[in-house]
Amino acid sequence: MMEEALALGQTELGRFDLLPRLTFNAGYVEKSDSLATTSRDAVTGQSSDAHPTYSSDRWSKTLDLGLSWNILDFGVSYFTAHQNADRVLVAVERRRKAVHTLTAEVRSVFWRVAAYQTLKEDITRTMAEANAALAQARRAEMENLKAPIEVLRYQKALLETMRQLTAIKQDLSTSVTELAVLINVSPGAEIPLEMPNELVLPNWDVPLEQMEEEAFLNNPDVREQGYLARIAVNDTRKEIVKRLPGITFTVERKSDYNSFLMDNHWYEAGTRLSWSLLNLFSAPAAIAYAKAGEELTKARRLALRMAVLAQIHIATRQFHGLADQFRQADALWTVDHRLAEIADARAANDAQSLLERVATHASTLASRLRRFQVYAQAEQAFAKIQAALGRDLLPDTMPDEAPEIDSLSTAIAARLQSWRDGTDVSVP
Secondary structure (H helix, E strand, O other), X not given: OHHHHHHHHHHHHHHHOOOOEEEEEEEEEEOOOOOOEOOEOOOOOOEOOOOOEOOOOOEEEEEEEEEEEEHHHHHHHHHHHHHHHHHHHXXXXXXXXXXXXXXXXXXXXXXXXXXXXXXXXXHHHHHHHHHHHHHHHHHHHXXXXXXXXXXXXXHHHHHHHHHHHHHXXXXXHHHHHHHHHHOOOOOOOOOOXXXXXXXXXXXXXXXXXXXXXXHHHHXXXXXXXXXXXXXXXXXXXXXXXXXXXXXXXXXXEEEEOOOOOOOOEEEEEEEEEEOOOHHHHHHHHHHHHHHHHHXXXXXXXXXHHHHHHHHHHHHHXXXXXXXXXXXXXXXXXXXXXXHHHHHHHHHHOOOOOHHHHHHHHHHHHHHHHHHXXXXXXXXXXXXXXXXXXXXXXXXXXXXXXXOOHHHHHHHHHHHHHHHXXXXXXXXX
16 A cells, blocks of 8 residues: 555656746845956957946846746656556556455465364363373273273373374464454454354356456456556657757746846746757667567566466366365265264263274364365465456445445455355456
């Protein structure tokens, strides 16, 4: 936003360079002696016998108010103004890209936080059961109630389960701080999330050809390179204009308070032609340099187009691949969840050991976590697709004043839902 505001300020300043120069000069000079002069005959070379004379006061005061306009400066300023306007558009595209990147990161971290808030109580309960089982196993070892090898294997299995649960909790707990940083709240603040009832993947089956066309029109990087190409072209035009003669038109109102003048105030108008001949020698090199800049920008633009195409294809393949993985993870979690229910029922009837129940719960938590992780990756891949297409979450028109959070959230939610439903697929 600050970069965009700075570019806008530079554009506003550049407009003043298109105007004529209005200058005001005031001066005061005082001499120690009058500038007395004599004359000499131009033919004979004899000095005049007349006394010396002077025609100016010992002191003088002058005032000038002039308007000047240089056509060469105007031409250079004209192209500079166009470049400044394009730099504003470049800043806008960079802001759009930053919003797209932030959106993708928030989506991924959001679901990690959701997994943490959903699973942390189950993890804590399972850890407590594992600690209780471990304490029982150690008492059995000390009292020699079972064979040492059997007891040690039992403890190892419990410790391995606890290690997995601790790693899961540690990995998910850092996501809360990451989300706090992304949404600009205190890292230690509680962030309650509104979870959907079901995890549903977006309905995305837009043809690749249509996505490629939309990306070439709206992708921030592609549009930025287009504006940079126009800036490079105007650089070449500026170099050509700088080598032309400069014509200056002037209109002045002058005042001289010399008492010997009959008129102390008068107007002047004039035209002046100036041409730096040395610029003619540097013109070929300067223009060639500017042309090379144009070619470099074109090459970057072409390379960027290929990169955007690759982004679309890769993100699309990632999304569909992760969608398949999510369906598999969802099926696996369903099976583990049923096994956990059976384990709880058998444990209630003392038909299953505590270790088996803890292991079953840990496996259920791991499969549920995997389900969340794959879903988060799928959402991030979907966000990358939207970013590559150059689709904006923010409304097309924003009020001058900052909108209310609720109204902005409603507009963003509606746009997100249209993307997820596959209803907003038209190329502008």
